[in-house]
Amino acid sequence: MTEPQDCRYLLTAHNDSLAQTTVRPRFFVRTYGCQMNDRDSEKMTALLSRLGYDAAEGQDDADFILYNTCCVRESAEDKVFGHLSRLKRAKADKPGLMIGVCGCMTQQPDIAQKFQEKHPYVNLVFGTSNRHRLPEFLWRAIQTGKPVIDITESDELPEIEDIPVTTRDFPHKAGVNIMYGCDNFCAYCIVPYVRGRERSRPPEDILREAESLADDGVKEVMLLGQNVNSYGGGVAFPELLRQVNAISGLERIRFMTSHPKDFSDELILAIRDLPKVCKHVHLPLQSGSTRVLADMNRMYSQEDYLALAARLQAAIPGIAITTDIIVGYPGETEEDFLATLDVARQIRFAGAFTFIYSKRSGTPAAEREDTVPRKEISERFDRLTATLYPIMEEINRTKIGKVIDVMVEDSQSAKGRADDHTLVHFTACKELKPGDIVPVRINEAKTFYISGDAIAPHPSSRNFSRARECESA
Numbered sequence: 001m002t003e004p005q006d007c008r009y010l011l012t013a014h015n016d017s018l019a020q021t022t023v024r025p026r027f028f029v030r031t032y033g034c035q036m037n038d039r040d041s042e043k044m045t046a047l048l049s050r051l052g053y054d055a056a057e058g059q060d061d062a063d064f065i066l067y068n069t070c071c072v073r074e075s076a077e078d079k080v081f082g083h084l085s086r087l088k089r090a091k092a093d094k095p096g097l098m099i100g101v102c103g104c105m106t107q108q109p110d111i112a113q114k115f116q117e118k119h120p121y122v123n124l125v126f127g128t129s130n131r132h133r134l135p136e137f138l139w140r141a142i143q144t145g146k147p148v149i150d151i152t153e154s155d156e157l158p159e160i161e162d163i164p165v166t167t168r169d170f171p172h173k174a175g176v177n178i179m180y181g182c183d184n185f186c187a188y189c190i191v192p193y194v195r196g197r198e199r200s201r202p203p204e205d206i207l208r209e210a211e212s213l214a215d216d217g218v219k220e221v222m223l224l225g226q227n228v229n230s231y232g233g234g235v236a237f238p239e240l241l242r243q244v245n246a247i248s249g250l251e252r253i254r255f256m257t258s259h260p261k262d263f264s265d266e267l268i269l270a271i272r273d274l275p276k277v278c279k280h281v282h283l284p285l286q287s288g289s290t291r292v293l294a295d296m297n298r299m300y301s302q303e304d305y306l307a308l309a310a311r312l313q314a315a316i317p318g319i320a321i322t323t324d325i326i327v328g329y330p331g332e333t334e335e336d337f338l339a340t341l342d343v344a345r346q347i348r349f350a351g352a353f354t355f356i357y358s359k360r361s362g363t364p365a366a367e368r369e370d371t372v373p374r375k376e377i378s379e380r381f382d383r384l385t386a387t388l389y390p391i392m393e394e395i396n397r398t399k400i401g402k403v404i405d406v407m408v409e410d411s412q413s414a415k416g417r418a419d420d421h422t423l424v425h426f427t428a429c430k431e432l433k434p435g436d437i438v439p440v441r442i443n444e445a446k447t448f449y450i451s452g453d454a455i456a457p458h459p460s461s462r463n464f465s466r467a468r469e470c471e472s473a
Contacts, residue, residue, distance in 0.1 A: 032070040040128075055167070063098065070104055080101070100138070126148075170409065173434075178231055214247050221254070260300050323351075323353070326356075344387050351421075389447050406418055406424045425449055426438065439454065
């Protein structure tokens, strides 16, 4: 069987009726999970576009539906299987509909058998290492009428990075994967088992992609990896930041995620000294208890974390530190939980993703029998947010009266992000587009956002001409 070399084959093969019409098949991609999955979906969207598919406005209009999945928490898996169950009726009503599932969830043991037994109407199941083979898998499924299941485990870098992206979710910003996998093996985390061990992209490939994005009008890049601090592509991560900082056209550089155990003083200096690197660090805590951190295999203590946060805040006054916190890890006592609240009060996080512990089969924590009662977990979760949210609002209130540069994200509703990643709503002005940077005087603060009015800065500012238009609008 000859596999497709360009869009003509799939345009006619997807559905016999398409061979007699100019209508192009349409696709819909639903993404679950992290920013790395978002970037992978953009790459697969580019592949489908090159094959001649058009993006559907919604799932109901699509000829091919692809779910790019996450398995970090059980709730993410439940959503995928729930959506797949509803597609069974859609498949019956539209026999030519193709359904695909890829991503981290598919890499779990026995998942292929689960799909064959419970969801036999799914046409494609593939993993995290062979996303670049999507056209081949789709072609085979269309031609044979049989499901294609290909879960590849590989220590090589995914070839999907070589695929240029022509359409992004946001025209002004993009993620750039700098590494894949994880070597940390936290006791609760499934990622090393489904994403594999750490593999770093060569710096020249990363720079080439970032330069191409800048040439395409991207103003902000986010360097992505499970643990960017352990990047090992031939230069240390702080040096990679310096090289990306030198790229003309870029205005802002972010990165995610950082592991506290690998956060060096050199990286702190790079954040402080490089003008394009945003003064925001996402630094997962997970627990404030040294005992629980040891059980989690996080490889730092409460004291280590507090000391790192203190060095960041001393070197970069006003830096925003955000975090991840897990409530109800097996064996967590009231004393352990109080230690987490204590760290939150000391550091004063600008934002936090808070999670109830989710058991992941195959991880060491899944074997633990000292589970925390559900009622107790729920009560602790409420106490955690009751501690975090007032601090977040207090931090935002300190910005009232200040002028903050905001990168526009949505010109229709006039909102954007500050350098420290705070969401900012502001009065609209004419001719704004995503990626523009507008100075905004803040006059109101809430827990999750601040708001204000666009103003005209000093004429020496690079934002002067744009802000003058805003003021006169």
